[in-house]
Amino acid sequence: MGILVFILAGLLVHCVFLVSIFDIYFSSPLVHGMTPQQTPLPPPAKRLVLFVADGLRADSLFELNSNSTSQAPYLRSILENNGSWGISHTRVPTESRPGHVALIAGFYEDVSAVAKGWKENPVEFDSVFNESKYTWSWGSPDILPMFAKGATGDHVYTFCYTAESEDFGAKDAAELDMWVFDHVKSFFNSSRSNQTLFSALNEEKVVLFLHLLGIDTNGHAHRPNSREYKENIKKVDESVKEIALMIDSFYGNDGKTAFILTSDHGMTDWGTHGAGHPSETLTPLVVWGAGVNYPQRVTSQKFEDNFLKEWKLENFKRLDVNQADVAPLMASLIGVPFPLNSVGTLPLEYLNNSALFKAESMFTNAVQIIEQFKVKMSQKRETTLSFLFIPFKPLSDSEQINYLKKARLYIQQQKYDEAISLCKTVINLALEGLSYYHTYDRLFLGLSIAMSFVGWTTYVILVIIKTHTNLTKAIQTSNKESPVLFYGFAFVGMIIAFFLLIQTCPWTYYIYCLLPVPVWYAVVKELPVIQDLATNLLSHNMVQSVGFIFICILGIEILVFSFFYRSALTLGLLVFAGWPVITQLWAQAKTSASVWTLLCVLLALFPLMPVVGREPNIPLVIATGLLTLLISCFSLASLCKNKNKYRNNEDLKVYFYQMLSVALSTYVVSSTHDSLKNKQGLPLLNQIISWMTLVSSSVLPLLTSTFLFQRLFSILLSLMSTYLLLSTGYEALFPLVLSGLMFVWINMEQEALHHYGLSLKPKLAVFNFTYATDITQFRQLHLDDVRRSFFFVFFIVTAFFGTGNIASVNSFDPASVYCFLTVFSPFMMGSLLLLKVAIPFVLVSCAFEAIQVTTQLSSKSLLLLVLVISDIMALHFFFLVKDYGSWLDIGTSISHYVLVMSLTIFMMLMNGLAQLLTTQRLQLSRGTKHHST
Structure with a gap:
């Protein structure tokens, strides 16, 4: 399967997984x-x-x-x-x-x-x-x-x-x-x-x-x-x-x-x-x-x-x-x-009013809800084979008639309290019945999606093993298609389609129920790979293999746990802080390891801070803007001292403009909130600067060279100028600390390559993102690459929950968008808040792209590992979805699944965006040269 076909198939499958939850749990009750x-x-x-x-x-x-x-x-x-x-x-x-x-x-x-x-x-x-x-x-x-x-x-x-x-x-x-x-x-x-x-x-x-x-x-x-x-x-x-x-x-x-x-x-x-x-x-x-x-x-x-x-x-x-x-x-x-x-x-x-009026009104209420129940039951009966239809027994046709006759008799006998009590019982039963028929297809739809989930994850693992590792030699034999296998799965698909057709099911049911067929066909086709892998693992140290799998499962469980308790991210980051000591990287790069540990501890503080209910702290946002400018000055001074051929005057102009943008953003935040505090509204000039900053922040990085640190530095400056405009408190510091950790992570991963005796490129300062297009540099996956992928997913989740909890709509302060607009506009405000969430994503994704280049790995191989980790998380949340308990519990369980599925799709798209931001360059003049090593 070609890379483009595979990506499109992955996006399609995950879109189906995401949309399915709305059909299963969020279909209209009307x-x-x-x-x-x-x-x-x-x-x-x-x-x-x-x-x-x-x-x-x-x-x-x-x-x-x-x-x-x-x-x-x-x-x-x-x-x-x-x-x-x-x-x-x-x-x-x-x-x-x-x-x-x-x-x-x-x-x-x-x-x-x-x-x-x-x-x-x-x-x-x-x-x-x-x-x-x-x-x-x-x-x-x-x-x-x-x-x-x-x-x-x-x-x-x-x-x-x-x-x-x-x-x-x-x-x-x-x-x-x-x-x-x-x-x-x-x-x-x-x-x-x-x-x-x-x-x-x-x-x-x-x-x-x-x-x-x-x-x-x-x-x-x-x-x-x-x-x-x-x-x-x-x-x-x-x-x-x-x-x-x-x-x-x-x-x-x-x-x-x-x-x-x-x-x-x-x-x-x-x-x-x-x-x-x-x-x-x-x-x-x-x-x-x-x-x-x-x-x-x-x-x-x-x-x-x-x-x-x-x-x-x-x-x-x-x-x-x-x-x-x-x-x-x-x-x-x-x-x-x-x-x-x-x-x-x-x-x-x-x-x-009179007891008669109350009894009659309650009877009307009961009949009105039973009418809905009867229509719902009739619809489900018509779309289900008679031998498969299981009616709601507490309120069968005869029971409905008996209840209503009895209630009417009570009213005629002036036993109004008894009539009202009976009507309330009927209403409760009818509401239970409405829920029963509304969720009637939930079990078999859920099983179909779960089968597709397991099949897809298995297939991705097999693709990784077959094309990116040395664990199997069954590549050639597994490509031979068996006609018997193909026709067997085609026959199963036809039977499923026939059953859906005679029950006049909605067209979406065909997608959910037929999806497992091609997915599992792709898995079974790779049977030689599975056999070869099993033989290979059995011949190696089983204790080591089981231990590795256990650590992977434990890591994923921590990620799942973090969706419920953000403090789990703090625990994970503190464990990460000790990574250089555990892997002996401390001895190889003491400075980088010390900074890594410090930044991990700093980042670990953010999940412990209040998500919601905090008062705006504009002075802290201003201080963050000034700190960003200070760091930029030091970085720029370091770049200017570098007299080698990689320095570019055009880059310096862009950096100065970006620093000016950060300074303007800091001023706009201060000025806007002062103006609103004095009830003078949003100044037009501030609004214009904010929107111009937002538009320019996506273009300016593309004007700088594609050398690793120069491009990442430019991306950080552009995104910080926008993020400051969307900040109201401590969260303004978050992308700064996160990006600092990402820079150190790149250095640490470079040091970790010594374990494999790989030939290293020159210093990171001259690494160029265009290496990503040179296929000859790519190597096979090692176990350490699983750790790199886990780090990436962990940092993505940290970016997601580090300063807020998007699972709850109410965690976002509307004041975040006041630099852009104050007139109520749900779509525009929602889009700006999503942009605020996406900025830390972009920083992590670009750092991961840099790690793929510096560790000589293809983006496809690491992305596949990331896909497996996130899909296993999504499967967890699929089974955790429930439709009982408090409405908050139900809403939370469903939102978690939707979030992690969106995250999976988002990471696939973010990978493409990161490649665009890091590898592409806009040439504005002939004097601008594109250097490479």
Whole structure:
């Protein structure tokens, strides 16, 4: 197999492995074709006003100030005197779109929505807005349009401010909320002179939705404990009071308006959200008005948390709900059909109505969820062979009929409590059944992917042994193809395809189930290599072989462990610090070994530092910029003293420009954060310099010579100038320490070659990256090369988790991108944060490219070893993926697999980028000469 074919096949296989997890665990839960279900009794409210305070934490609303006063006195008085309250528990990811979908449509959206930025509808879904007679909504252009787009007919109206208004650097983000309140007021005022609008507002089943983004924006910009965040809550409280009084007055205080205030998600102390920390998943819920229970006094109530005592609310009954339960609550209050895809359970304790109404509403809720269950079961039955279909026994067709008949009989006999209890049981069973059918194909799909994984890893190991080692001589014989073998595997593939075809499976199932066939065919074709290898190993020292395998497994386990505990990286780096002593390199290169040990210890400190929740430390970023300039001056002075033919005046010009870029970046970081602190926004000049630095940093290294240290030095300067602009604290030092260790690693590996008696090139100073294109220099692999590959993977993982934990979306501080933009833009901000993560990757990859050149190895051989190590890690995480336990556990297990698979694909691409950055040179003038040895 040619190198290009092999790389393309590897990328394709790993893309399949990566995408498979979304089909297996993240496929859309939605089904269509259900009959709408509606409570047959008149509802208590004609209209509903929904306030969603984006990014509002439960404790921020309910806690008292130091002087025992509330930050939101109106809402506090509501829950103490007029309405019901509790905590709405959200699910991960705690982002705006999934939170609003759960609140308004009643289901927890699958992660496939991420691909469209959570703005467009990846699937059409029903919502309370869609079922209403009219819905008017005001707020963010990121949220409102998706509910209007999914609605049937023309009855959901949106009024949005511009996307540019969502500026984290604005003077006061509370203006976003004031815009909403002002427009609602003018809307009602204008309706008095507009008969059509006035009539529509006086209809039944009307919803008014106020999306309030200011609190979220202020939380991102200033943190939830800031004065700005708390002042925003106070302003929202005052305005909610005004709107509630205005609406009651507009309708003549008819007592037919229900009000709900809640939030889509909370926010961490450091101003982010997305993961499963309680500060993100606990949101407030305050409900009052028509059909809502008055406050219920209690002497004691038990919850796992201590919040009630902190909030001085221990005597007011706290009614907690799941976020999806709010949708059926809204539907019940205004008498619209429950959203078709809702999985929420109606929280009856919020309702102030007759026992009959509660029982009928609960029965409607049960029938609505059973409708989904029946459609889901029917779909699965139609796509599965009858003798293979295993139904969900607790809720068979006969059981469904019996449950519903019994519940209806209880209602007719006025045994309302029994009817409600039975309906809740049916709902729980139906939800279990929905999950059962949703995950029905998970086992056989998972087994197919696991077989492909094992087969691919085995094949790569065999390729390494056959083409890059002296362990086997079966190269010629293994290339002979057996027709029997080919037709045998082809026959197996046809049988699998036939079974999938008659079950009308999705086309992706064909890929997952047929992939093991060609992969294992490639493995079995190499049977002579396997036999030759087994004979070779048996004839050698078995204890040594077993010991080597054990060390490899232990090293990989440490890498896997580091995904859960970053301190494992610290342990690994401390072990690395002792590597020169263990291998006797200390005696050969004492200076390099001493620096290696020091830098390993320094780098080991970073995984012990806090990932999130830290305050920005701009002076430290500035100090790092100055330190970079100081190191650059020493390096440049050393280069200028070098009078040999390798010095190039063109290189010196580029270095000076790069140093100027670092200096400018340091100034821009300082200036920008001062400006934002003074609420003067992002200076335009700073923004221009930042973007110019970003663009130039990828080109400038290509203008310098391809001599090893000159090119690596240029890459470091360019990347540091960009990284400084994306830093807010200690992480600015990370690439500097990491690159220092990489430089020493290159020196140490050169010294390690003495063990093999290889003919060494001249000094590293004159090594040229263009050696990588000279195939005659390549040698066969040694056991030490496995160690080199492991070092590379370890450093890549360290680059990944050294200063943050990308497995959790909330580990990144939005302030990181403020030098580039402050206006909310998920795609652009996400891209810049990914660039920040990628920069340490590039540094490690370029160092690894240098090691391949200096140790006279082809990039293919070491890359294959890296591929094996990372694939074994990925297989670990594939088996660790789970769909039980807390939502945080589930999300973490899946994100780990996605991360390590992305890492594998990313490393393959990064290898190509490293080769481009190190071996290519742009010629801007005829006077520039390209030297080589």
